[in-house]
Amino acid sequence: MRIMVVGGGGREHAIVWALKKSEKVKEIFCAPGNAGIAQLAECVPISVMEFDELISFAKDAYIDLVIVGPDDPLAAGLVDAFEAAGIPAYGPSKAAAEIEGSKIFMKDLLKKYNIPTAAYETFTDYESALSYLREQTAPIVIKADGLAAGKGVTVALTMEEAEKALREAMVDKVFGDAGNQIVIEEFLQGQEMSILAFVDCETVRAMVPAQDHKPIFDGDKGPNTGGMGTYTPLPHIDPAIVQQSIDTIIIPTAKAMVSEGRPFRGVLFAGLMITKDGPKTIEFNARFGDPETQVVLPRLETDLVDIVLASLNGRLDQLDIQWSDEAAVCVIVASEGYPGSYPKGKVISGLEAAEAQGALIFHAGTAKQDDQIVTSGGRVLGIVGRGRDIAEARNRAYEAVAVIDFEGKQNRTDIAAKALV
CATH class of the missing domain: 3.40.50.20 (Rossmann fold)
Structure with a gap:
C-alpha cells in the first residue's frame, strides 16, 4: 500500500x-x-x-x-x-471530532448519558462567568471551549489565578475564538490516566494505558503544555480500575456518539482522573494522543495497518490486538521558553549517539538546515526508553536525554517517578 x-x-x-x-x-x-x-x-x-x-x-x-x-x-x-x-x-468525521473540538459538546454529551465527569457550568458571557466564578472556591478549572493546542486549560490554585485565566480566555482572547465560550469545572483530585482506544462505532478496542505529565516543570509545577512525557504500563494503578474506565466511560461514550448520529471511527483518547469516587472524564481527544502515542505504539505487536483497515471495513470486532509486556518511558525535550514563545534554529547534537544506546527518538519540532537537524518547535524531541519494567525503561530514556544537546534545551527530570514510589 x-x-x-x-x-x-x-x-x-x-x-x-x-x-x-x-x-x-x-x-x-x-x-x-x-x-x-x-x-x-x-x-x-x-x-x-x-x-x-x-x-x-x-x-x-x-x-x-x-x-x-x-x-x-x-x-x-x-x-x-x-x-x-x-x-x-x-x-473521525467532522461531526464525530466535535467531541474534542468543543469541550461544551463533550461535557453536555457526558451529562446526557450519565457518563462520569467533573461538575461544570458553561458560559458565553464574561460578566456572567465572573459572577459565577466568584461564588466558587479554589482550586478550580477554567477551559476554553475550542481547540487551543493543548494549552486552553488552566488548573487555578487560587481565585486570582482563576480570574486571570477567565479574563485571558474571554476578554484578551489569548486563544482566539476558542475562548468565545468557556467551561468552569470542579477540580478533580487523584491519579491521571490516559486510555487510547481504536473505535469503530460501538466496537471499542482499548490500547494499553499510559500517564502523561502536562505541566512544564518537575513536581507538576508551572503552566500546562502539550505534554512533557509519558509512560506505560501503570504498575501503581489496579487493572480493575483500568477496566472500569473502559466499561463506564469509553464504551458508553462510543455508544452515545452512535445514538447522537455521530458514529466515531478512529482513535478515541480519554483523559481520566481516578478519584476516590472512581474514574471520571477530564477530556476526550479525537485522535492519537501526543506524547502518549510515542510509548503506546512501541508496545503494539499487531500490524497497525490491519487495525486501521479493520476499522474502516467494519471488522474491528473480529480482530485480536496483541501488546508486548515491556515498559516504555518518553521524555520530551523542549525549547527554552516553551510553552511560551521560544527560539528556533538551534543545532541539535547527540541524536546518533542516543539511538546507538537503543533509544527511540521521535522528532516533534525539528527541521533540516544545511545538513544539520535544528529545532523548529516548542516540543523538539520525544526520547523513548524501553525495558522489562518502568525503572529500566526510565533509566534508558534519561541516559539518551543526557547525550542530546542544543542551546536552551529543557526537560523534566521526574517523568514516570510516580510509578516507582
Missing part, C-alpha cells in the same frame, strides 16, 4: 515508525512531516489545513490510505473531504 500520514509532530513520527514495520506498506508519504520523519518517509510540503492540496497530492500519488494525525484538520472535516474524493481516510 501507499500510505499518507497527515501531520508533522512526534505523534506522526511514531505512527510512521509503526507503519514502516508492516509488510503491507510499500511507500509512506507525510505532509508536512519533519526532519526525523524524513528518514522513514517522503515528506511533502503541504500544511495540514490545505485540504485541496492534500487531496490533489493523494490522487496524483495514487495514495491507498490516509491517516490524519492532528486535531485541527479532523475538527475541520479533512476525513470527510478525503472520503468525498474517494480516498479512504482513517479518523
Whole structure:
C-alpha cells in the first residue's frame, strides 16, 4: 500500500515508525512531516489545513490510505473531504471530532448519558462567568471551549489565578475564538490516566494505558503544555480500575456518539482522573494522543495497518490486538521558553549517539538546515526508553536525554517517578 500520514509532530513520527514495520506498506508519504520523519518517509510540503492540496497530492500519488494525525484538520472535516474524493481516510468525521473540538459538546454529551465527569457550568458571557466564578472556591478549572493546542486549560490554585485565566480566555482572547465560550469545572483530585482506544462505532478496542505529565516543570509545577512525557504500563494503578474506565466511560461514550448520529471511527483518547469516587472524564481527544502515542505504539505487536483497515471495513470486532509486556518511558525535550514563545534554529547534537544506546527518538519540532537537524518547535524531541519494567525503561530514556544537546534545551527530570514510589 501507499500510505499518507497527515501531520508533522512526534505523534506522526511514531505512527510512521509503526507503519514502516508492516509488510503491507510499500511507500509512506507525510505532509508536512519533519526532519526525523524524513528518514522513514517522503515528506511533502503541504500544511495540514490545505485540504485541496492534500487531496490533489493523494490522487496524483495514487495514495491507498490516509491517516490524519492532528486535531485541527479532523475538527475541520479533512476525513470527510478525503472520503468525498474517494480516498479512504482513517479518523473521525467532522461531526464525530466535535467531541474534542468543543469541550461544551463533550461535557453536555457526558451529562446526557450519565457518563462520569467533573461538575461544570458553561458560559458565553464574561460578566456572567465572573459572577459565577466568584461564588466558587479554589482550586478550580477554567477551559476554553475550542481547540487551543493543548494549552486552553488552566488548573487555578487560587481565585486570582482563576480570574486571570477567565479574563485571558474571554476578554484578551489569548486563544482566539476558542475562548468565545468557556467551561468552569470542579477540580478533580487523584491519579491521571490516559486510555487510547481504536473505535469503530460501538466496537471499542482499548490500547494499553499510559500517564502523561502536562505541566512544564518537575513536581507538576508551572503552566500546562502539550505534554512533557509519558509512560506505560501503570504498575501503581489496579487493572480493575483500568477496566472500569473502559466499561463506564469509553464504551458508553462510543455508544452515545452512535445514538447522537455521530458514529466515531478512529482513535478515541480519554483523559481520566481516578478519584476516590472512581474514574471520571477530564477530556476526550479525537485522535492519537501526543506524547502518549510515542510509548503506546512501541508496545503494539499487531500490524497497525490491519487495525486501521479493520476499522474502516467494519471488522474491528473480529480482530485480536496483541501488546508486548515491556515498559516504555518518553521524555520530551523542549525549547527554552516553551510553552511560551521560544527560539528556533538551534543545532541539535547527540541524536546518533542516543539511538546507538537503543533509544527511540521521535522528532516533534525539528527541521533540516544545511545538513544539520535544528529545532523548529516548542516540543523538539520525544526520547523513548524501553525495558522489562518502568525503572529500566526510565533509566534508558534519561541516559539518551543526557547525550542530546542544543542551546536552551529543557526537560523534566521526574517523568514516570510516580510509578516507582
